[in-house]
Amino acid sequence: MMIYNDLLAIIGDADRVTINETVREQHSKGLTYHAGKLPDIVVFPITEDEVVEIVKYASVNKIAIVPFGAGSSLEGHVIPLNRGISLDFTLMNSVVSVQPEDFLVKVQPGVTRKQLNLYLKKHGLFFPVDPGADATIGGMSATNASGTNAVAYGTMKRNVLGLRAVLANGDVISAGGETIKSSAGYNLTELFVGSEGTLGIFTEITLKLSGVPEETIAAKAYFSDVVTAGAAAEMVLQAGVRIGKIELVDAKTIEAVNHYKGTAYKEMPTLFLEYSGSKEEVETGITFIEQLMAEAGSRDFEYERDSLRRAELWDARHSAAIAIVNQKPNQLLVSTDVCVPISELSKGISYSRGVIEKYNIDAALLGHVGDGNFHAVFGVNPNDPDEMERFHKMNDEIISYALQHRGTCTGEHGVGMGKIPYLEMEKSSSLQVMKAIKATLDPDNILNPGKIFINKEIEASV
């Protein structure tokens, strides 16, 4: 095969260039239901120079390239729709340098979140963005990932200070830098963060770190209904409490966890909270939060300081998705991902529970209440057309509701393949600008083609 010989000549190491069926199969799909497609070849670069040479080769020959990290995407980002090269960053997983005194670290894109936090432990620092999966920093940057810590620490875009990227023509650019602030020209860093591999391929990412707080308290508050729980969360935010995490889980979800794990958690809408700071800050903070929860009508309030007990306290939240997905064998995890303004959240969750019941789906409902982002998470059998149809209808109705209530179709998972039609509805006016930027930077559409949007102008020219 010519592509194999050509890429082998570039890489010079047969262990890192493969057309092996099993490896290609592993690089054909993400975590969930989107139909996979085999890449022609999988390459494991170890240096930026190699990435540059591969991209130049792909550019000359108009071959598609899809960057691949942990493969934990929920929207089909890593699927090589136009075949071509799957560029696996697993081996480009070094911490390049750490400057603890500046709260920053430079990493290669294949470094995973857990790997990084293990590395940072000795410095008393951590990287706060936690999407759940042990994703790579490259993948998390590509989708602007977030998770439960976002209410306190923001999403990836707030924590990526700079990056190096290889453009479609093989040029390497350096965007952003090592300072917390800058007004030096267009904010390319935050244009590339969230661009899902369609504008450039990351080769190095500079991250802002945070100090590990001296003390953390985890808490739970129970409510009679979701709307009251949502209003309680709003009160916390309105009071200016600098909450670390604030998550809402609905009663049906707790019921499922109890059923799956044999636990006896109160089957009521529950707010899971975390508050961090100095010992004294935490002490006064938790008292204040307890008061707020009582005023907001909480039926009960519990909290724990010890790290093991904190984990136990939060167990129902952490176990929710797995409990739901593992109810039946051979299920693929699927998740909705809408985000709405805070005041729309509890109504949105109530509405979504109704839709889920209408389609007779066993879904957990989890809300990042501080951000207005919530997920209906469950397992599907992609080979069951009836189940898939019910999933798509439910997804469609929840997204339509969110868009009608000032929301977005994706809070943190990204567009990938799965959200393309919804992005067209949501961003009708600005999609032309996105497409124009894509066409300028990648005129032959070789970088992760078919993701975020279908660029007819580009497609036609290729």
Place this chain on the structure above:
Amino acid sequence: MMIYNDLLAIIGDADRVTINETVREQHSKGLTYHAGKLPDIVVFPITEDEVVEIVKYASVNKIAIVPFGAGSSLEGHVIPLNRGISLDFTLMNSVVSVQPEDFLVKVQPGVTRKQLNLYLKKHGLFFPVDPGADATIGGMSATNASGTNAVAYGTMKRNVLGLRAVLANGDVISAGGETIKSSAGYNLTELFVGSEGTLGIFTEITLKLSGVPEETIAAKAYFSDVVTAGAAAEMVLQAGVRIGKIELVDAKTIEAVNHYKGTAYKEMPTLFLEYSGSKEEVETGITFIEQLMAEAGSRDFEYERDSLRRAELWDARHSAAIAIVNQKPNQLLVSTDVCVPISELSKGISYSRGVIEKYNIDAALLGHVGDGNFHAVFGVNPNDPDEMERFHKMNDEIISYALQHRGTCTGEHGVGMGKIPYLEMEKSSSLQVMKAIKATLDPDNILNPGKIFINKEIEASV
């Protein structure tokens, strides 16, 4: 004049279209030394539709347009280098809507920061970005402004959730939205924030608001030297203290304030701090900060709760720039604006004081220590060639130092005209991408031409 008649026909109100010499003169320059240039005409739009019609007219006739807000730019952003239309947003200054429960507000671009905060007071909310001047939200968005609150609340880019902008071809786009988080396609909001009027003209901006904290304490800590003071600030950040403001003022600056105001502030490097939260949080927080300052070698520590006394305590910080500029009559304020990683800050300030003394300049040195951004602020007589030469040499040396120490030439003032050669040094690799985006979105270079960079490809084609 044809342009007058044409624009009058569009606007239909002779009070809002003018070629009056005095008004054009007012729109010919920013606050500081950059040489002004008269626009051909000044127009005061009151609706988005009017902005669209003006831009369409300018597009067809290839006439330059420069948006104008409060005119408080420090880098010549508002100077109509290619003449044409100065688009004054003073009359487009309504709060469009406020959703207190969602912590968000939509404003027209001419709303000023102080006007907005006065409006928000009744809701117990405020907009935290404070660049000092009573700038417009449009201008602050255009330069990605920040100021003393940035360490706690971030810069404009973190506080602009969405915007409407008129593109060079007259199309209106809506970017971002009303949610705290989104991964829905390219992050155009943060591409347009900081684009200095070169990519589009803002007609509406959606801002994230913050709750007014229950209690605020202001504090001062004195140190024997700048490096020790800088290290103390670093300790605060490293300890994860959620500081509200943290500013460093050097001894020479305090000396100038005392000289100008007849005060007797200790002429030592001083850290000015602010800490906010609930009553209890603030109480424990300030005790912790005092301990940290003592450990870091502070010579003395003072703090105040009452709002009037807080202002008195911070007086030396607030008065520094004005004290310096008003030492002599008829001076124009100039300011450097470098930003470096935190650990480079105190060394950078020491170095800069040396450069200032070498050129025999009376400058205040003020550092946003939490962000690594610091300013040498002083007054110049733009007609004194010797003084201007010393200013440019000093500016050049401080910027070179910052770029050699992993810094940026502009932390918050933007590039405008003044930083163009420095941006070329700083962003050599990514400037081509910025220029390509500009050429795609504004092929005739009508939107604020000559700012951020000189786009030779565009200039040649026009």
